[in-house]
Amino acid sequence: MEILVCVKRVPDTAENEIVVNSSGSDIERGDLVYSVNEWDNYAVEEAIQIRDRVGGSVTVVTVGDEESEEVLRREMAMGADKGILISDPAFEGSDGKGIASILKAEVEKGKYDLILTGAQADDGAAQVGGMLAAMLDLPFASLVNKIEIVNDKTIKVGREVEGGNQEMNEISLPCVLSIQTGINEPRYVGIRGIRKVASVEIPVHKAADLGIDPAKVGKAGAKVKKVDYFIPPAGKGAEILEGSSEEIADKLIELLKAKGGIK
Amino acid sequence: MALSIFALIGHKNGAADDSAFELAAAAKAIDAGASVTAVVCGAGSELDSVCQAVSATYPTVWKVNHAALAYPNAEALRPALAKVLPKGAIVLMAHDTLGMDLGPGLSIKLDAAFVPDVVGIDGLDGNVLKLVRQEFGGQVSTHIQCDIGDGAVINVRSGAFQPTGDAVSGSVVDKSGDVGDIQPKRKYLETVVAEVGDVDITKADVLVSVGRGIEDQENISIAQELADAIGAVVSCSRPIVDAKWLEKSRQVGTSGKTVKPKVYIALGISGSFQHLGGIKGNPFMVAINKNPKAPIFQVADVGVVTNLLEFVPELTERIKEKK
Numbered sequence: 001m002e003i004l005v006c007v008k009r010v011p012d013t014a015e016n017e018i019v020v021n022s023s024g025s026d027i028e029r030g031d032l033v034y035s036v037n038e039w040d041n042y043a044v045e046e047a048i049q050i051r052d053r054v055g056g057s058v059t060v061v062t063v064g065d066e067e068s069e070e071v072l073r074r075e076m077a078m079g080a081d082k083g084i085l086i087s088d089p090a091f092e093g094s095d096g097k098g099i100a101s102i103l104k105a106e107v108e109k110g111k112y113d114l115i116l117t118g119a120q121a122d123d124g125a126a127q128v129g130g131m132l133a134a135m136l137d138l139p140f141a142s143l144v145n146k147i148e149i150v151n152d153k154t155i156k157v158g159r160e161v162e163g164g165n166q167e168m169n170e171i172s173l174p175c176v177l178s179i180q181t182g183i184n185e186p187r188y189v190g191i192r193g194i195r196k197v198a199s200v201e202i203p204v205h206k207a208a209d210l211g212i213d214p215a216k217v218g219k220a221g222a223k224v225k226k227v228d229y230f231i232p233p234a235g236k237g238a239e240i241l242e243g244s245s246e247e248i249a250d251k252l253i254e255l256l257k258a259k260g261g262i263k
Numbered sequence: 264m265a266l267s268i269f270a271l272i273g274h275k276n277g278a279a280d281d282s283a284f285e286l287a288a289a290a291k292a293i294d295a296g297a298s299v300t301a302v303v304c305g306a307g308s309e310l311d312s313v314c315q316a317v318s319a320t321y322p323t324v325w326k327v328n329h330a331a332l333a334y335p336n337a338e339a340l341r342p343a344l345a346k347v348l349p350k351g352a353i354v355l356m357a358h359d360t361l362g363m364d365l366g367p368g369l370s371i372k373l374d375a376a377f378v379p380d381v382v383g384i385d386g387l388d389g390n391v392l393k394l395v396r397q398e399f400g401g402q403v404s405t406h407i408q409c410d411i412g413d414g415a416v417i418n419v420r421s422g423a424f425q426p427t428g429d430a431v432s433g434s435v436v437d438k439s440g441d442v443g444d445i446q447p448k449r450k451y452l453e454t455v456v457a458e459v460g461d462v463d464i465t466k467a468d469v470l471v472s473v474g475r476g477i478e479d480q481e482n483i484s485i486a487q488e489l490a491d492a493i494g495a496v497v498s499c500s501r502p503i504v505d506a507k508w509l510e511k512s513r514q515v516g517t518s519g520k521t522v523k524p525k526v527y528i529a530l531g532i533s534g535s536f537q538h539l540g541g542i543k544g545n546p547f548m549v550a551i552n553k554n555p556k557a558p559i560f561q562v563a564d565v566g567v568v569t570n571l572l573e574f575v576p577e578l579t580e581r582i583k584e585k586k
Contacts, residue, residue: 017554096377
């Protein structure tokens with residue numbers, strides 16, 4: 001099975017506090033630690049496990065700047081066979097539809113049975129997978145937390161729906177799936193693994209290579225624009241307890257007792 | 264010119280979802296003068312009670328009855344809506360597991376703009392719709408401008424808009440004939456209901472809930488010891504279940520259990536809307552987190568900004584001493 005996994009380099013929220021810059025034009029990116037989007041990492045692990053069961057290959061692709069190459073290498077160190085970096089100044093400022101149309105052009109250059117994305121990324125939009133599927137006229141399922149290969153034309157997928165229930169579907173190949181966290185346990189990638197793939201060549205595809213009209217992507221083609229970042233005015237907010245940890249503990253115990261929190 | 268706004272109504276067992284009434288409020292926030300139509304898709308007689316319920320909120324209700332829509336399968340709904348909706352329509356739907364499945368692709372089929380998970384609407388300026396979203400799990404917000412000249416699909420976060428309560432006497436129009444043949448390439452098989460674990464967190468009065476800030480599986484015992492000391496039950500947020508540190512049956516949130524405790528103690532939980540969506544009944548909430556910017560502090564009653572790995576064992580000891 002030929003599998004393409006779309007990944008994104010994002011600030012690692014477990015490692016960073018996200019702060020808006022002074023002009024509100026962006027978040028403070030200077031000291032941010034970046035990593036592969038968590039959902040994408042589950043998607044790559046799933047692709048590798050499927051390939052190991054039924055054969056084929058796994059290609060990871062990202063739309064980004066040259067620094068995005070590091071996340072491709074990381075996923076290749078996990079076991080992906082190939083990486084493709086899609087990078088062009090014309091792509092900057094693309095909205096979700098722009099990113100999906102760039103990926104569509106890449107998908108059409110290859111022949112893939114299965115295309116995976118993470119269910120969402122840093123902006124919580126959860127949009128590119130569904131858009132890509134619609135552009136390619138392929139079936140789509142979001143929030144996938146189980147994949148069972150039936151044969152080379154059909155697979156069964158579980159979707160995580162409200163209440164933690166799992167909605168089982170049969171879907172025909174080729175298809176696009178967005179992968180939910182928890183579907184597997186992504187393997188650990190050590191420094192040694194990354195060194196192994198350090199010299200593997202990663203092709204860079206530009207707008208012209210993909211036959212993309214620069215006017216239809218990037219800021220120029222975006223119908224949805226981010227104006228600024230801001231911190232919403234605080235609501236009532238929590239009463240923050242201050243003092244020594246002993247004093248705080250005592251206050252907390254008093255409050256918990258009053259509210260029936262200590263039996 | 265007044266806009267044409269369409270709200271896709273989620274429903275189950277003949278009853279409309281709460282979001283059905285929230286979407287009407289969102290439509291008003293976009294354009295108070297817009298003509299707003301509820302679209303109810305499904306199969307069979309249960310559609311009638313849904314249509315009747317929403318006709319008290321929406322002046323026009325479109326009923327779309329088709330065998331392929333018996334289960335809300337986005338792969339069948341998308342082509343059906345693409346045929347039924349007029350060009351340039353503004354389509355609202357809930358940003359739930361159906362909306363995430365349906366919305367992005369529908370915007371492509373309608374050649375319309377798409378904005379996901381909208382939490383605020385600042386109104387319309389010509390063809391530009393001004394919206395508010397959040398990023399990084401609610402740590403920062405963004406103002407969005409969306410060109411709706413060719414229509415738009417807007418996914419609205421559940422609970423972000425309060426139903427206005429305005430009553431109308433709407434009429435139901437049967438649009439089933441417009442759908443035609445649908446051949447989805449995805450077939451719904453069954454729903455596997457989530458397992459009930461050894462502990463039922465939905466019945467607990469006091470929950471000690473752990474999130475990513477607990478850092479390590481071994482540290483779960485810190486939460487368990489606090490829970491034991493105060494007679495509480497341990498629950499958790501999603502990353503803890505993804506890491507397989509606790510059973511899925513302990514997860515609080517929209518993709519886990521909905522709980523209604525009297526007291527909720529959140530240890531190292533940032534407070535994403537998916538997590539908060541699983542906490543009902545307005546409990547007394549204590550948040551302990553080292554990040555003072557964590558969204559949980561916006562909704563908690565009392566907060567402690569500290570390293571929970573040091574503070575919570577101290578707290579537990581103190582509680583035991585005082586007993």
